[in-house]
Amino acid sequence: MAITESTSMRGSKPSSSILNNETFRSIVFQFVTVVCIFGLGWFFVTNTIENMSQRGMSAGFGFLDSSAGFGISFTLIPYTESDSYFRVFQVGIANTLLVAVISIFGATVIGLIVGLMRMSKNWLVRTIARWYIEILRNTPLLLQIIAWYFGVFNLLPRPRDSLDWGGLFFLNNRGFYMPGPIPGDGFTVTLIALVIAIAAAVGLRYWARKRQEATGKYFPAVSVGLAVIVALPLAIFLLSGAPLAWDVPVLQGFNYRGGVSVPPALCALVLALAIYTSCFIAEIVRSGVQSVSHGQTEAARALGVKPSWTMRLIILPQALRVIIPPLISQYLNVTKNSSLAIAIGFPDLVSVWMNTSLNQSGRAIPIVAMTMAFYCLVSLFVSLIMNAYNRRILLKER
Amino acid sequence: MSTDTIEKTATRSAKSGQPVIELVGMSKWYGNFQVLKDIDLTVYEGERIVVCGPSGSGKSTMIRCINQLEFHQEGDVIIHGKAYGKDEKQNDLIRRDIGMVFQSFNLFPHLSVLENCTMAQIWVKETPKAEAEAVAMHFLERVRIPEQAHKYPLQLSGGQQQRVAIARALCMNPKIMLFDEPTSALDPEMINEVLEAMIELAQSGMTMIVVTHEMNFARKVADRVIFMDQGEIVEQAPPHAFFDNPQYDRTQLFLSQILHH
Amino acid sequence: MSTDTIEKTATRSAKSGQPVIELVGMSKWYGNFQVLKDIDLTVYEGERIVVCGPSGSGKSTMIRCINQLEFHQEGDVIIHGKAYGKDEKQNDLIRRDIGMVFQSFNLFPHLSVLENCTMAQIWVKETPKAEAEAVAMHFLERVRIPEQAHKYPLQLSGGQQQRVAIARALCMNPKIMLFDEPTSALDPEMINEVLEAMIELAQSGMTMIVVTHEMNFARKVADRVIFMDQGEIVEQAPPHAFFDNPQYDRTQLFLSQILHH
Amino acid sequence: QQTLETVQERGNLNCQVGLPTPGFYNLDSDGNWSGIDVDVCRAVAAAIFDDPEAVDFQSVTSAVRFTSLANGESDMLSRTTTWTAVRDTQLGLDFTTINFYDGQGFLVPEDSGITSTLELDGATVCVLTGTTTELNLADYFRANNMEFTPVTNENVNVLVETYLGGGCDAYTNDKSGLAARRSAFPNPDEHVILPETVSKEPLGPVVRNDDSAWADIVRWTLFGMIEAEELGVSSENVEEMLESDSPAIRRLLGVEGNIGEEMGLAPDFMVNVLRHVGNYGEIYEANIGEDTPVGIPRAGTQNDLWTRGGLIYAMPFR
Amino acid sequence: MSDSTTTRTQPLIFQPKPERAAPPSTVGVVGWMRENLFSSVSNTLMTILGAYIVYVFLASVLNWALFNAVWEAENRRECLDLVGRSGACWPGVMQWFDNLIYGLYPKDQIWRINLGFLALILWVAPLWFPKVQSKVAIGITAVMLYPFLASYFFLGGDKGVFWTALVSAGLTGLIWVWLTVFTELRYGRSFTRTMGAILGNSGKSEEEQLKFGRLSLIGVFVIAVVLVSQWELSFVSTRQWGGLFLTLVISGIGITFSLPSGILLALGRRSTMPLIRMICTGFIELFRSVPLITILFMFNTMLPLFLPVGVEVNQLVRAIVAVCLFAAAYMAEVIRGGLQAIPKGQYEAAAAMGLGYWQATTLIIMPQALKIMIPTIVGNFIGLFKDTTLVSIIGLFDLLNMARSVGEDTRWLGLFIEPFFFITMIYFFFCFLMSQYSINLERKLEAGARR
Numbered sequence A: 001m002a003i004t005e006s007t008s009m010r011g012s013k014p015s016s017s018i019l020n021n022e023t024f025r026s027i028v029f030q031f032v033t034v035v036c037i038f039g040l041g042w043f044f045v046t047n048t049i050e051n052m053s054q055r056g057m058s059a060g061f062g063f064l065d066s067s068a069g070f071g072i073s074f075t076l077i078p079y080t081e082s083d084s085y086f087r088v089f090q091v092g093i094a095n096t097l098l099v100a101v102i103s104i105f106g107a108t109v110i111g112l113i114v115g116l117m118r119m120s121k122n123w124l125v126r127t128i129a130r131w132y133i134e135i136l137r138n139t140p141l142l143l144q145i146i147a148w149y150f151g152v153f154n155l156l157p158r159p160r161d162s163l164d165w166g167g168l169f170f171l172n173n174r175g176f177y178m179p180g181p182i183p184g185d186g187f188t189v190t191l192i193a194l195v196i197a198i199a200a201a202v203g204l205r206y207w208a209r210k211r212q213e214a215t216g217k218y219f220p221a222v223s224v225g226l227a228v229i230v231a232l233p234l235a236i237f238l239l240s241g242a243p244l245a246w247d248v249p250v251l252q253g254f255n256y257r258g259g260v261s262v263p264p265a266l267c268a269l270v271l272a273l274a275i276y277t278s279c280f281i282a283e284i285v286r287s288g289v290q291s292v293s294h295g296q297t298e299a300a301r302a303l304g305v306k307p308s309w310t311m312r313l314i315i316l317p318q319a320l321r322v323i324i325p326p327l328i329s330q331y332l333n334v335t336k337n338s339s340l341a342i343a344i345g346f347p348d349l350v351s352v353w354m355n356t357s358l359n360q361s362g363r364a365i366p367i368v369a370m371t372m373a374f375y376c377l378v379s380l381f382v383s384l385i386m387n388a389y390n391r392r393i394l395l396k397e398r
Numbered sequence B, C: 001m002s003t004d005t006i007e008k009t010a011t012r013s014a015k016s017g018q019p020v021i022e023l024v025g026m027s028k029w030y031g032n033f034q035v036l037k038d039i040d041l042t043v044y045e046g047e048r049i050v051v052c053g054p055s056g057s058g059k060s061t062m063i064r065c066i067n068q069l070e071f072h073q074e075g076d077v078i079i080h081g082k083a084y085g086k087d088e089k090q091n092d093l094i095r096r097d098i099g100m101v102f103q104s105f106n107l108f109p110h111l112s113v114l115e116n117c118t119m120a121q122i123w124v125k126e127t128p129k130a131e132a133e134a135v136a137m138h139f140l141e142r143v144r145i146p147e148q149a150h151k152y153p154l155q156l157s158g159g160q161q162q163r164v165a166i167a168r169a170l171c172m173n174p175k176i177m178l179f180d181e182p183t184s185a186l187d188p189e190m191i192n193e194v195l196e197a198m199i200e201l202a203q204s205g206m207t208m209i210v211v212t213h214e215m216n217f218a219r220k221v222a223d224r225v226i227f228m229d230q231g232e233i234v235e236q237a238p239p240h241a242f243f244d245n246p247q248y249d250r251t252q253l254f255l256s257q258i259l260h261h
Numbered sequence D: 001q002q003t004l005e006t007v008q009e010r011g012n013l014n015c016q017v018g019l020p021t022p023g024f025y026n027l028d029s030d031g032n033w034s035g036i037d038v039d040v041c042r043a044v045a046a047a048i049f050d051d052p053e054a055v056d057f058q059s060v061t062s063a064v065r066f067t068s069l070a071n072g073e074s075d076m077l078s079r080t081t082t083w084t085a086v087r088d089t090q091l092g093l094d095f096t097t098i099n100f101y102d103g104q105g106f107l108v109p110e111d112s113g114i115t116s117t118l119e120l121d122g123a124t125v126c127v128l129t130g131t132t133t134e135l136n137l138a139d140y141f142r143a144n145n146m147e148f149t150p151v152t153n154e155n156v157n158v159l160v161e162t163y164l165g166g167g168c169d170a171y172t173n174d175k176s177g178l179a180a181r182r183s184a185f186p187n188p189d190e191h192v193i194l195p196e197t198v199s200k201e202p203l204g205p206v207v208r209n210d211d212s213a214w215a216d217i218v219r220w221t222l223f224g225m226i227e228a229e230e231l232g233v234s235s236e237n238v239e240e241m242l243e244s245d246s247p248a249i250r251r252l253l254g255v256e257g258n259i260g261e262e263m264g265l266a267p268d269f270m271v272n273v274l275r276h277v278g279n280y281g282e283i284y285e286a287n288i289g290e291d292t293p294v295g296i297p298r299a300g301t302q303n304d305l306w307t308r309g310g311l312i313y314a315m316p317f318r
Numbered sequence E: 001m002s003d004s005t006t007t008r009t010q011p012l013i014f015q016p017k018p019e020r021a022a023p024p025s026t027v028g029v030v031g032w033m034r035e036n037l038f039s040s041v042s043n044t045l046m047t048i049l050g051a052y053i054v055y056v057f058l059a060s061v062l063n064w065a066l067f068n069a070v071w072e073a074e075n076r077r078e079c080l081d082l083v084g085r086s087g088a089c090w091p092g093v094m095q096w097f098d099n100l101i102y103g104l105y106p107k108d109q110i111w112r113i114n115l116g117f118l119a120l121i122l123w124v125a126p127l128w129f130p131k132v133q134s135k136v137a138i139g140i141t142a143v144m145l146y147p148f149l150a151s152y153f154f155l156g157g158d159k160g161v162f163w164t165a166l167v168s169a170g171l172t173g174l175i176w177v178w179l180t181v182f183t184e185l186r187y188g189r190s191f192t193r194t195m196g197a198i199l200g201n202s203g204k205s206e207e208e209q210l211k212f213g214r215l216s217l218i219g220v221f222v223i224a225v226v227l228v229s230q231w232e233l234s235f236v237s238t239r240q241w242g243g244l245f246l247t248l249v250i251s252g253i254g255i256t257f258s259l260p261s262g263i264l265l266a267l268g269r270r271s272t273m274p275l276i277r278m279i280c281t282g283f284i285e286l287f288r289s290v291p292l293i294t295i296l297f298m299f300n301t302m303l304p305l306f307l308p309v310g311v312e313v314n315q316l317v318r319a320i321v322a323v324c325l326f327a328a329a330y331m332a333e334v335i336r337g338g339l340q341a342i343p344k345g346q347y348e349a350a351a352a353m354g355l356g357y358w359q360a361t362t363l364i365i366m367p368q369a370l371k372i373m374i375p376t377i378v379g380n381f382i383g384l385f386k387d388t389t390l391v392s393i394i395g396l397f398d399l400l401n402m403a404r405s406v407g408e409d410t411r412w413l414g415l416f417i418e419p420f421f422f423i424t425m426i427y428f429f430f431c432f433l434m435s436q437y438s439i440n441l442e443r444k445l446e447a448g449a450r451r
């Protein structure tokens, strides 16, 4: 039967007996499939156990405690060579998430810009955007990552000749260096001020809305709110005597030390991911905006709504419905694609865990299983959010 | 028929000679193709004008120029004595006096009917919300769909949507209303619904330009009927003169086609 | 009116007392909501039945149960003496005698009109292609659109599409035809087109159940009119009795609304 | 199932080498494999089939080399794999013997002024991932209380390219590879190999530890080649040597005794090996000797015969 | 009011004004430039900036790749001595060209690959002939039979009876395609029908004639068997496959496999049987949520462990299986999207007409769902084609790994950027073709959907 709901409805009928032909057949079919799949699984498992015992390989997660013994070029959380394999796993996850988050942010910004360029009135701008998308979308990401790594970051000057911005920020082929903050006593006051400022901004927005409802007067709550969030903590910070020291990177020996540094592999990976994904996002943005018919803009204009508000009140709310779902799946793709870090040796989960750790420890099964579990969890989590969102934004129709 | 004539004369006298819309030698090109040729037209306060003409004759383009949804290249479009110019801010102010109802409604599908009507009031005229809603409900009642206020446009029938579009335009309290073939997408039943709403509106003395081929409507409501062809105004006359005694061969031909249809 | 009556009696006598559809104490629930309550209905061979009633009263659900597009939970649906049961193969056989025309046509857009009509013949009845096409052309002629046979459904007007839907159902040579509001999606002109086609069909003596609010059609064609409300059959009577002298206040109320509309 | 039987049934040897690397497993534009590790594979194939071409070379990344061997995909691993306790005891593998003694060294630009590895505190170092090199590097710096930042990759070319671009201050790898790489630099003279050798890197063929008979075949083929060099038997004179009176040579070439048969091979398997592939000295000189682009001198180093002061030493072939 | 019609005078004649030319600044090249490049100050700035960026980009790439490049050299050293690193060193790539395209395939056997792809082109070319009718049959035979023919071309070796039959079937298919093309262009009906008309008695019905026509196919098959048993192609191990050839093989198989299995999975995911639905959903979600690289890794390193001792599965086969499963999961979601777009009424109409589940699915639902999703499906193909670069990470010598090997050749040691640049061009060429094709298709379908 083709009408799926009805069939199951029928199955739930109280008087239904097991002799129901259709139901019976479907149960038999399902039973056979399940038996096949479990049979196959059992076959695999017994083979694996036999193979492993015969070849003296060990499964199990015991090795997670033993010391890894290799260095990792970039770690977000503290790590030394004597830390355990499990720590390596954590380092990998942290790095993967870091890459994913930055790339997603970058891809969204660039994608938005390119998407708008694609719709520009300027022919040249439009054409550049088009070829930007065509070229980057049609070459493998793996090659692009390598190209960024060698085509750009490896060509930067050596540490001694670093590009220097005000003696605080440095860029060379070892990465990007910037001052790192060291909070002093009393810095908490500034943090508290920040929290207060955020609360104030939220309150301001609420007040602005209420006032507009009551009097019709418009108040630019967002920009004022942002100003408050910046200005208030800054003022408090300065008043409390600027209790924050900066760890400025200095050239010492081979390279800059201190401060915060971003290695070139990370830069290249993030840039490649962001730019590659931005092509897809640009197209998503364009199709989203173009899905809102021109009539909507004209209607808004005929009503006297300013272009900037037309975007905000009419175009965006409608375009977002079309944009968000494919956008999220692009975000998932970024997370998955960050596994290509292996090509330039950035220590993401796949590179540091499924490659280095697997090779050093030889524990293939637990390592591959843990890696896959991580990605599955991330994707499951995102799908849950997505489904909830999709349900919320459905246009009300007849 | 006689009450009709009386009423029409009454409103025509209200037309106090104040010109509201003046098109002076306006021309417009799409690329090399001249859509509008030297249009001269003056519309007085309270006048109801019906524009007709064959497809592609430039009717839509003309009324879109009045609203500056399209830009003309030569001549002037003057509304209440002020001409459109380069300054978009200024143009926006001029445009506020003009309401427009599109053939395809162009309602905002993500806003409820009420929000469709209050949105521009709140953001453009900075009306308090409660007041805006009262205005909106007033006009929704006037087009007889107050009970649909909290539905969304896609949940309404075509005729209802068209009425929302009219109410939405009216909420901005425009001095001039432009209608671009407001009934061509509707089925006969709904055409009547919408025309009735428009007739009621017409009786309130608002300046209106209506592009339509509903000749009954023109007869009943119009102060002047304008016939366009190939980007020019061929003929303009009061309805009885226009229908019963057209001056030009082109008009006669057109009328013979449209009335036999 | 007199020829009409004569004709009607003629066909009614053709109803030889053989029951074709029997609903016996049929009930249906959606979750906890009872849509149909203990429906008892017998339709005899050649009878033409019009079902009407307020929206949500269960009309569609009832005729969909007759076709087993929906399953009922209690009681029996018996077609030609055979009740639907658990055996889907058997049900499919029973169902073959029933044609259904949907309100929204549900034509297959990727197949031409002709293919729409031959598809089920070829795959379900295993008719040779040439023969199936002959049958299809026959019925397309009968609904007066043989010249559209090679077009695709989306290229046709609503009325034409509806006729294709009728022809498609007829091609399976059903003994019973079910129509679910076959005209509600059409504009007035097309309603007439489709109703004419159906009247012609009715005159050929096929058993028909039609859900519709076209009261003129009911008067002209029906042998019996059934009025439903809240999942029950409130009243059933020949059309003249039904319209001129309804028994229940509920029916009277409904008729007063629908006839003044 | 015994590996030898499997191999004989299949008709060829699955020998795992690495991604192309000059001198050890080199792939040329005609699709031919060559190199000292490749010749070990060929020698084993010659021992079994009398056909050095009966080898299927599996070239995989270092990351999966042990799994690929352990899961039975390859019969033996002949790539620059360091013999370590963990690998030998925990991964289900067996190291047979050593065909090359290597040690880890560092390559730095000459203009950096560095002359010793101990001056590398704080340096960024390019290192192959998944190798003992990576572990040794960490150990060495830890032992000397120095800091370093690794730049890791599994592709040597990426590392070299990074190093040349200045992305790291030093490039570390087995010394054998350093010289070869340097020779391909735009300006080889501007880079120096630091004198220290920071680790022991004994490299040799590996098999699974579930079949010691098979391990013996690999091990004794290689021992045979070393023995042959010691005895002066080479691919050129092997036919004449069949006539030799020396009991050691006669045993080696299967004229006397039944060493080959007991292993399940032909009695004269070493003749086949020597005829087709050559003795250890020959494969060394042909692939990585001083006359090759790789150019690793042998005389007087660990890789010379024990009789000449080196470490290359075959167990008695008797 | 109607009585006034009687007093009608002679009508005036309407003379349309002649069209005037548009103001010069709004039309022509000047008008176009004003509109599209210099319509405002900010626009003008953007134009200048854009032009500068394009110039810098093109100049540096062209300088390196063309103007400063070395075209003839014996080894990399020579290149370096000539231009250093300011120009590309192409001789290395040229010398490795065959390998980049065909992998390590024996040089004297390369004609087999060419022939194999030529056969494919011959096979599918009739799909673009407007007058050919049996396009569906041709497409299906291409998918069902071509692989046998191709795998024998590529693999070679001994063929038993079984293989001979399969390869002959493949050859029969190819011959049938062209016989049909010929007869359809010439006589307007397919080969079998033509033969039926010739062989069969003209008095017999069409059905019976067809039987004779089918007999003629057996004749063709016999000829093919004779031909095939004459061939003797040497065996080429899959380890020697590589380069673009391998990339095309993997992605080609992935693409052909993903469609049918994606359809089945999508149907399974919408099935009424809860266990089937759970299994399909689980499979799809699992394979979609992890990166392809982990799947490849798993299949490469772990599959041999799953199988009994002694059972060996070719590494290429494992990679292909991994790619196929991954592609199937992705395709399933695309198809599901298409299925969801089909209104419920279509299912009901099919059921009301007595079509069973499989009939309704194959005759009504799938054709519509596939048509809606064609652009997305092609997009998926492009993604898959690009993703095959990942098989290099498990050590298959696909295009990418082959390019990497150039730099390990002792003569071209360190030659790294040039081969990568070259293969990037190859990838771009194929992907761009596919994406343009899908855009065209989309336009065509859009136009077709309207009245």
Ligand SMILES: Nc1ncnc2c1ncn2[C@@H]1O[C@H](COP(=O)(O)OP(=O)(O)OP(=O)(O)O)[C@@H](O)[C@H]1O
Pocket: B030, B031, B033, B035, B053, B054, B055, B056, B057, B058, B059, B060, B061, B062
């Ligand atoms: N964007 C455009 N580019 C080029 N030509 C256009 C454009 N818009 C309209 N035209 C042309 O301008 C002419 C007038 O168009 P307009 O829409 O004003 O006609 P109309 O009188 O409203 O016709 P209809 O009754 O069909 O709506 C037509 O010939 C049309 O083809």
Ligand SMILES: Nc1ncnc2c1ncn2[C@@H]1O[C@H](COP(=O)(O)OP(=O)(O)OP(=O)(O)O)[C@@H](O)[C@H]1O
Pocket: C030, C033, C035, C053, C054, C055, C056, C057, C058, C059, C060, C061, C062
């Ligand atoms: N799938 C469903 N799930 C739950 N309730 C349903 C479902 N389909 C219909 N109903 C409810 O069943 C009742 C009867 O529906 P039905 O479609 O038969 O009404 P109807 O008489 O055909 O009305 P109309 O004239 O509007 O078509 C309605 O109250 C409806 O809301």
Ligand SMILES: [Mg+2]
Pocket: B059, B060, B061, B181
């Ligand atoms: Mg128009």
Ligand SMILES: [Mg+2]
Pocket: C059, C060, C061, C181
């Ligand atoms: Mg209904």
